Amino acid sequence: MTLIRADHERGITTLALDSPANRNALSAPLVAELGEALARCAGDADVRAVLLTHTGGTFCAGADLKAPPDPAAFVHLMRTVVELPQPVVARVTGHVRAGGLGLLAACDIAVAGPGSSYAFTEARLGLAPAVISMPVLPRMDPRAASRYYLTGERFDAAEAARTGLVTLAADDVDEALAPVLDGLRRSSPQGLAASKALVTATVAETFDRWSKELTARSASLFASAEAREGVTAFLERRDPAWVL
Incomplete structure (x- = not known):
């Protein structure tokens, strides 16, 4: 079963997360397949940029709680996006939760x-946005990150744009994307790769510094009794024991 749908047109390779049965959750197979697709793009001279999108009403629901990927594998996937020589553009018309926000950032x-819509739901499950903080925190307004990390509140596209989590909120996503993709097609491969290296330097340095520690922290949290209660409550559609 293919979980990533790929298309190519005029230098733009579109990769669509195509696992609607679990709301494009980050299962181990999806993480592996997306990583392989990105690696193919990196080695293809005909790919000027990657457009990352989704099928169904959810961009990505976060980790597949029934079969979550190894945290190190997910870290590797996010770092692949950051370090890909071609720009990666996200087209988001559905919901994004938890780990999906790391992929987006x-x-x-x-x-x-x-x-x-967007939400950092980890704290409500006894977890924390540990590994996704590496791409999220360098881009997002610190006060907004504090609020949404701690409360798990849902927010909309306009707020995501205001806080720096997304570049632009638009009523017509494809209309807004048209000049972006046109600009990428007009740029040279070398120019794009060198320019991307400049604007992603801080994010890349964050991965260099924190990958090992935050991967271990994520694994520890997932293995905790509190997280087991939070995940079980979520799957059973009830409040966890700590809710007041």
């Missing part, structure tokens, strides 16, 4: 539609 440009 790793992208160079993100355009979001009015039907999209």
